Amino acid sequence: MAAVIETRDLTKHYGETVAVNNVSLEVPAGALYGLLGPNGSGKSTTIRMLSGQTRPTAGTASVLGIDVATDPVGVRRRIGIIPEQETPPSFLTAAEYLRFVGSVRALEGTDEAADWWFEFLDFGDKRDVLCKDLSRGTRQKLMFAQAFLHRPELALIDEPLVNFDPIVQHQVKEFLVDYVRQGNTIFLSTHILEVAEEICTGYAILHRGRLLHTGTPDELRETGRHLPEVFLALVGRDPAHA
Amino acid sequence: MPDLFVAMFREEWRVHSELFGSVGFALFPVLVGAMACMGTVLVPIVNAALPAGDLATIVHLLFLLVGVMVGGFGLVGNEVMNRRFGQASFVAYAARTLPLSERRIFAAFVAKDTVYYLLLWILPVIAGVALASPFAGLAPATVLRLALTLLLAFLSGLAGLFLITTVWGRSKLAFAVLAGTLVAGSGAIVLATGALPPFPPLELYRSFSWPLLAATLAAIGAALAVSLLLFHPVSSGSERRHPDRFSGLARRLGRLPYPALAAKDLLDLWRSGGGVAQVLFALLLPLGLCWFLISLLARVLPTNGVLLLFSVLAGVLGSTVYTWLTAFDTFGPYGCLPVGVGTLIRSKLTSFGLLQVVPAAVVAVAALATGSGAVALPAVALALGLSAWAVAVTVYLAGLSPNVLVYDPKVLAVYLGGVGLPVIALVALAFASPWLGFAALLLLVPAALLVSAGVRRWEAADGAFF
Structure with missing residues (x-):
């Protein structure tokens, strides 16, 4: 299957710090691909580079066939993004923010799509509340909705389940699996190895900016090992601290 | 709290020195001092043209104005622990996890900002004046007294606006009562004595006395203390x-x-609570002070000179609306959307254009109120043309970060030159004939070209990356 994400020696320096170091990776279309690694391993920086939010220092990255360094806006037009820490703009309400996203993306039927998300993630009662006054979990729901409002063929998600309660976590996992079944691709970073093992069709492990390992849960099952075990062996730390 | 103050101070230094280099940032006050030094050399010429004592009044009121322009701490009260501190000071934001009250954290933030403005603007100006004093015929004792009273003038403006904006943040009714009392009191003094209300720092300059100094310091201290006591985050x-x-x-x-x-920009500005207040305190109040300062020069200015000079200043002040619009926004969320730096700059300029109705209206009202309605149109053209040019220079030099890059001495020097020369040329033209104020509209063409060049420059630097 064709690769929707392809990186060659992708590198990012922040001053003297090498955040991502010569990462070469291919993510096939239709995958639910997990990027795993301890804190500071370069997961968020990789997602920021792939989504055209920060410029690579060296190497190349192509997303849906578009070079992220030369056309980051073109990449962002085609994909959905949920950054790790960004929150929606403070002084729009939740409903206004989704209409704003729909206007900027020139979407038809924004209101219907927004209604679906308000109902699906059960935060319709917050639609008229200013984003700055929303709880962290509700802001995350809103960021989730904006990323999928235009039904992108590829979504890049940094820590999709953080801030969600167990019920919403379950709903979101089901949504992601179903979304991929419809022919789309999800590329996500997560700390929760059990989740990656449960829903991902492929994974890569980063450590100190370097790509240590790629694989699939099927391959793991064949060896009788579990992802936390593999992760611990590669990274050399207690996976609970990852 | 001293530790927190020191940590915030270091953070502020590092934010700027990492952007421009330690030497570059340290050169900023040197540049300010050098400009003050050059201006002071002209004092004998300006003094000869003005009635006795007017120059001292103008300089003190200018320092009061600078204090007023930076003293709106009360406007950030609603946001102080959320958006504002998240952007402005990580140390202040993170300090919430320490056993410190929000009031103490805010007090440290205000103290840090005040000391920074003193070091970056006020003290360099005073040092520049002192350096040039032998050439300006100022005695050492006069320079010392001036240094003290200018400092007090700045702190009076800062503390006064801090108090007023804090009262505004707590209660609009209380603000109306306070503002009404101040205006009525000042008006009564003017009517009764035919003179302006006394401004303690200026009175101290004219006739120094220890009791008046103590009273001035006590008033400034009381305003700061009451403002901090009234402060409350939502x-x-x-x-x-x-x-x-x-x-x-x-x-x-x-x-x-x-x-x-x-x-989105307009809703941000309106709903932030600071929106209306920002227009009031950062534009209308300084414009009011500018009008008063310029009116002191009425005797040496040509017919309609006060209005025309005011229009020029309104244009330059009006261009700072772009700085508010960029300072109010957080650019991170745009990273999820298909927009680049160029689109954002142009959208901010659209919002800027809409908000130029405020300085244009102020100039028009000033023209009508002073019986200069016949030249209202060229006066408004003067303000709008200069505002467009000044914002174009800002965009070219600073992109989406004018409030940060202004502290780069190279940027500031080019900005002052780029805006200053057209200002001088247009003042000369408008004084020759008010109708030549329309010449400012010719600036719209180079302004548009400069904006395009600025957009290309910042897209090449940042592209769509935030």
Whole structure:
């Protein structure tokens, strides 16, 4: 299957710090691909580079066939993004923010799509509340909705389940699996190895900016090992601290 | 609290020195001092042209104005522990996890900002004046007294506006009572004595006395203390609801470029609570002071000179609306959307253009109120043309970060030259004939070209990356 994400020696320096170091990776279309690694391993920086939010220092990255360094806006037009820490703009309400996203993306039927998300993630009662006054979990729901409002063929998600309660976590996992079944691709970073093992069709492990390992849960099952075990062996730390 | 103050101070230094280099940032006050030094050399010439004592009044009121322009700490009260500190000071934001009251953290923040403005602007100006004093015929004792009273003038403006904006943040009714009392009191003094209300720092300059110095310091201290006591952040549990205003506004702006982005800007400005107050305190109040300062020069200015000079200043001050619009926004969320730096700059300029109705209206009202209605149109053209040029220079030099890059001495020097020369040329033209004020509209063409060049420059530097 064709690769929707392809990186060659992708590198990012922040001053003297090498955040991502010569990462070469291919993510096939239709995958639910997990990027795993301890804190500071370069997961968020990789997602920021792939989504055209920060410029690579060296190497190349192509997303849906578009070079992220030369056309980051073109990449962002085609994909959905949920950054790790960004929150929606403070002084729009939740409903206004989704209409704003729909206007900027020139979407038809924004209101219907927004209604679906308000109902699906059960935060319709917050639609008229200013984003700055929303709880962290509700802001995350809103960021989730904006990323999928235009039904992108590829979504890049940094820590999709953080801030969600167990019920919403379950709903979101089901949504992601179903979304991929419809022919789309999800590329996500997560700390929760059990989740990656449960829903991902492929994974890569980063450590100190370097790509240590790629694989699939099927391959793991064949060896009788579990992802936390593999992760611990590669990274050399207690996976609970990852 | 001293530790927190020191940590914030270091953080502020590092933020700027990492951007421009330690030497570059350290050169900023040197540049300010050098400009003050050059200005002071001209004092004998200006003094000869003005009635006795007017120059001292103008200089003190200018320092009061600078204090007023930076003293709006009360406007950030609502946001102080959320958006504002998250952007402005990580140390202040993170200090919430320490056993310190929010009031103490805020006090440290205000103290740090005040000391920074003193070091970056006020003390360098005073040092520049002192250096040039032998050439300006100023005695050492006069320079010392001037240094003290200018410092007090700045602190009076800062503390006064801090108090007023804090009262505004607590209660609009209390603000109306306070503002009404101040205006009525000042008016009564003017009517009764035919003179302006006494301004203690200026009185101290004219006739120094220890009791007056003590009273001035006590008044400034009291204003700062009351402001800090009245300070309160909005509780995090409150949920403010609004019906959808975005869709209608974006539809109404539909003929403009980037209507969605412009509608968001206007709602941000309006709902932040600082929006109306920002217009009032950062534009209308300084413009009022400018009018008063310029009116002191009425005797040496040509017919309509006060209005025309005011229009020029209104244009330059009006251009700072762009700085508010960029300072109010957080650019991170745009990283999820298909917009680049160029689009954002142009959308901010759309919002800027809409808000230019404020300085234009102020100039028009000033013209009508002073019986100069006949030249209202060229006066408004003067303000709008200069504002467009000044904002174009700002965009070219600083992109989306004018409030940060202004502290780069190279940027500031080029900005002052780029805006200063057209200002001088247009003042000369307008004084020759008010109708030549329309010449300012010719600046719209180079302004548009400069904006395009600025957009290309910042897209090449940052592209779509935030």
